[in-house]
């Protein structure tokens with residue numbers, strides 16, 4: 249079997265940095281040590297050898313707001329690899345009344361073109377006995393995390409009774425509950441009021457979703473998850489109000505994780521005040537970009553550990569698609585891209601500024617995600633036996649981000665003109681050298697579905713605690729026990 253050795257670099261994991269060569273055979277890491285030999289040598293002099301990025305939040309070819317997101321599994325995963333990300337986790341989105349496994353099959357039909365490995369979360373977009381039953385099938389099929397939308401009223405949103413029922417079911421199945429936390433009722437009211445008052449431009453999208461709607465919904469989801477006895481993952485945390493709720497919950501011992509996006513960490517609300525309608529509309533996403541104070545809160549969360557992972561929520565739409573909402577901001581398809589840019593932007597603004605150490609960078613872009621989603625150490629690790637999903641990271645390589653050279657299928661980039669320092673020299677997907685200094689040589693269809701086991705350690709610990717602290721009747725002398 250042909251072998252590859254990555255030589256002369258520093259292995260950087262979530263908890264350790266050390267000089268070593270890494271040997272790969274059959275798509276997995278077979279040896280880590282000094283002076284290793286192999287059939288092919290990749291020069292990592294001056295570079296860090298890190299676990300490839302895992303993006304836990306993408307929407308590839310997603311049916312949404314009357315259209316489909318423009319990057320599919322082919323262009324999306326190609327963009328991921330170009331930026332050092334070697335795995336994506338996409339959301340299966342069942343239509344109203346559609347069975348979960350039927351929807352999962354639709355996603356499998358689309359993902360066959362992926363260049364890198366992928367997994368799925370299941371979205372709970374409606375509620376009923378069929379969904380309750382299918383959730384067990386989903387877990388059996390390796391889809392063990394379930395996302396709930398508290399936003400998008402009249403479309404994807406679920407109500408609190410449905411949320412509680414679904415969270416309990418996820419808890420019983422040993423899965424992970426996820427939430428898009430914005431109060432959809434309030435957003436709908438604010439949207440109607442803004443439109444009635446003549447606020448019709450992209451900036452009104454931000455006005456319709458103030459931090460309070462996110463803070464309220466985040467706190468509500470946390471409390472409902474606690475009552476249901478299920479671990480909770482809050483996607484796209486954009487503001488201090490939501491972060492504060494997560495911080496408080498974690499301090500109280502609750503099993504809650506928060507995911508900021510690279511867009512919220514590096515772009516702010518001034519984008520929506522740009523005089524060019526297209527510029528502003530291209531940046532419309534939910535939650536919207538916030539003020540610099542909120543950004544500071546998110547960075548502090550990554551530094552202190554109250555926020556755990558950085559994602560993209562990659563859901564790209566072309567300018568033409570964004571123009572569906574000209575004259576009515578509520579019709580602008582919500583979503584932005586970032587798959588190719590997450591790692592370089594986070595390295596530049598995180599490690600490059602001293603906010604994050606290289607090890608913390610690995611933790612929030614890969615290892616923490618792998619642990620939360622029960623993928624570790626197959627993914628997110630530089631260990632013997634782990635998949636050789638690796639990025640050889642050159643901290644000195646520079647570029648200016650521009651849509652002209654990106655892999656994504658859309659005609660712009662929300663980070664256009666941003667200078668980044670820190671880029672992949674090589675990206676390897678299960679040992680296949682998919683990217684060399686910006687040149688993509690990946691294979692369509694190389695990516696494989698990665699199913700995940702339910703009941704990781706954190707679920708077992710939480711169930712044990714919930715069982716010990718469950719309500720119990722008080723036995724009183726002279727009072728007969730009543731039962732039904």
Ligand SMILES: NC(=O)NCCC(=O)O
Nearest residue numbers: 428533534561563582583
């Ligand atoms: N975030 C966003 O605006 N679009 C993608 C769908 C979602 O995650 O809410």
Ligand SMILES: [Zn+2]
Nearest residue numbers: 428483484534
């Ligand atoms: Zn969302």
Ligand SMILES: [Zn+2]
Nearest residue numbers: 305307561563
């Ligand atoms: Zn999303």
